[in-house]
Amino acid sequence: MKKHDNQARDELIKGIWRDNPVFVQVLGMCPMLAVTNSAVNAVAMGSATFFVLVGSSFLVSSFRNWIPKQVRISCFIIIIATFVTVADYTLLALVPAVHKELGAFIPLIVVNCMILGRQEAFSSRHPVRLAVLDAVGMAGGFMLALLSLGAVREILGEGALFGVHLFGANFEPWVIMILPPGGFLTLGVILLFFNWFKVKKDEFLAEVASVERSES
Amino acid sequence: MGEFLWIFISALLVNNFVLTYFLGLCPFLGVSGSLDTSVRLGMATTFVMLVTAVCAWVLNTYVLTHAPYLRLICFIVVIASTVQFIEMLIKKLSPALFRAMGIFLPLITTNCAILGLAIFATNRGYGFVEGIVYALGAGIGFTLALVLLAGLREESELSNIPKLIQGTAMNLIIAGILSMAFMGFAGLFSTA
Numbered sequence: 001m002k003k004h005d006n007q008a009r010d011e012l013i014k015g016i017w018r019d020n021p022v023f024v025q026v027l028g029m030c031p032m033l034a035v036t037n038s039a040v041n042a043v044a045m046g047s048a049t050f051f052v053l054v055g056s057s058f059l060v061s062s063f064r065n066w067i068p069k070q071v072r073i074s075c076f077i078i079i080i081a082t083f084v085t086v087a088d089y090t091l092l093a094l095v096p097a098v099h100k101e102l103g104a105f106i107p108l109i110v111v112n113c114m115i116l117g118r119q120e121a122f123s124s125r126h127p128v129r130l131a132v133l134d135a136v137g138m139a140g141g142f143m144l145a146l147l148s149l150g151a152v153r154e155i156l157g158e159g160a161l162f163g164v165h166l167f168g169a170n171f172e173p174w175v176i177m178i179l180p181p182g183g184f185l186t187l188g189v190i191l192l193f194f195n196w197f198k199v200k201k202d203e204f205l206a207e208v209a210s211v212e213r214s215e216s
Numbered sequence: 217m218g219e220f221l222w223i224f225i226s227a228l229l230v231n232n233f234v235l236t237y238f239l240g241l242c243p244f245l246g247v248s249g250s251l252d253t254s255v256r257l258g259m260a261t262t263f264v265m266l267v268t269a270v271c272a273w274v275l276n277t278y279v280l281t282h283a284p285y286l287r288l289i290c291f292i293v294v295i296a297s298t299v300q301f302i303e304m305l306i307k308k309l310s311p312a313l314f315r316a317m318g319i320f321l322p323l324i325t326t327n328c329a330i331l332g333l334a335i336f337a338t339n340r341g342y343g344f345v346e347g348i349v350y351a352l353g354a355g356i357g358f359t360l361a362l363v364l365l366a367g368l369r370e371e372s373e374l375s376n377i378p379k380l381i382q383g384t385a386m387n388l389i390i391a392g393i394l395s396m397a398f399m400g401f402a403g404l405f406s407t408a
Contacts, residue, residue: 027241030239034237104335108239110288112328
């Protein structure tokens with residue numbers, strides 16, 4: 001039982017940092033860059049993706065023994081498309097302004113490779129409980145990535161966060177950051193930071209290993 | 217005629233799918249390693265986009281007027297199966313053409329640029345000819361962006377680059393600079 005709990009916790013946490021879908025696996029880039037010109041859009045996109053990923057993971061995992069291997073990808077896509085349609089109409093009803101701003105990118109959640117990737121790699125092979133935990137973790141990681149990118153771009157590009165101005169009237173907005181090039185540049189710099197972190201970690205581990213070897 | 221030209225140039229340069237709308241980034245970052253591959257991928261994508269435009273028009277005109285909420289599912293299923301069918305046809309009829317772009321066809325089908333094209337064309341209410349022109353512009357624009365990045369990446373392989381920045385980080389920053397360059401086209405046409 002103890003081991004079981006550890007595994008469940010692992011599945012939940014890995015998506016947020018170690019296997020973060022955006023920063024580490026570099027999946028789901030299109031919505032990532034397109035809608036992160038403000039923090040509010042990032043949250044809306046993140047919640048829609050969260051709903052779709054958790055819902056379709058639950059369904060795929062429940063039906064995993066009935067879906068024939070040969071047509072599994074088509075089945076996954078139809079399940080995902082159904083949830084995306086639900087999310088699309090829900091957003092249209094609840095927050096029409098945000099829906100208008102996100103525009104075509106809500107339907108495009110269907111082709112987010114991260115979602116299909118999770119179904120193929122995880123949900124179709126694991127029981128419902130683990131699949132949902134994994135989906136929650138991955139979607140959380142995705143949301144975190146969206147939010148950090150959106151926040152950086154909104155602060156630099158408009159001097160605001162969630163629409164609240166931070167710096168007063170003298171701030172000269174760095175307009176390029178909320179335009180398309182800013183998305184590429186910000187994500188490039190964040191990935192650079194992750195590379196740096198990984199290199200440092202590898203160096204540290206190698207150092208620890210060499211110390212241990214000399215001691216023994 | 218002028219209107220068609222505008223649709224074409226707009227999809228090709230001003231609203232380039234990759235550099236302005238961020239569509240089709242996975243192949244853009246993944247397959248842009250060599251110039252030759254990226255030209256063939258670009259050709260295949262342009263072709264699939266043309267097929268998509270036709271499918272989307274047929275679906276919108278004859279099927280989806282009764283059930284708009286099925287749009288997404290319909291688009292995906294119909295586009296994927298049409299492309300699959302054409303792939304088999306090419307394999308049978310012209311092995312040379314199949315070798316040139318066939319292997320990419322199934323990959324492209326679930327690409328966001330393809331679905332994005334269908335959705336944009338629907339949202340703007342494009343007719344049949346407008347849709348085809350739009351698809352042509354978007355496809356060639358995609359090829360253009362892909363070839364530019366592949367050329368830059370081939371150059372960069374010969375130069376001395378710090379280990380930290382190699383890989384996706386560098387590609388994204390290159391793409392950012394390309395995107396900035398494409399912003400210059402925004403003033404090309406005065407009517408928005």
